Amino acid sequence: xxxxxxxxxxxxxxxxxxxxxxxxxxxxxxxxxxxxxxxxxxxxxxxxxxxxxx
Numbered sequence: 554x555x556x557x558x559x560x561x562x563x564x565x566x567x568x569x570x571x572x573x574x575x576x577x578x579x580x581x582x583x584x585x586x587x588x589x590x591x592x593x594x595x596x597x598x599x600x601x602x603x604x605x606x607x
Contacts, residue, residue: 558597563589 557577560567561584568585582592
């Protein structure tokens with residue numbers, strides 16, 4: 554399952570959540586530090602590891 558990075562706009566702390574794609578699309582998250590729902594997904598780099606050499 555993918556790991557998503559979030560930031561809380563109230564306490565300015567970041568946190569990670571492991572969510573299925575369906576949970577990511579429909580679930581409203583709360584900050585684990587302060588309980589606020591004022592959270593936003595952070596833009597993060599994505600990379601894939603494959604067995605092929607390029």
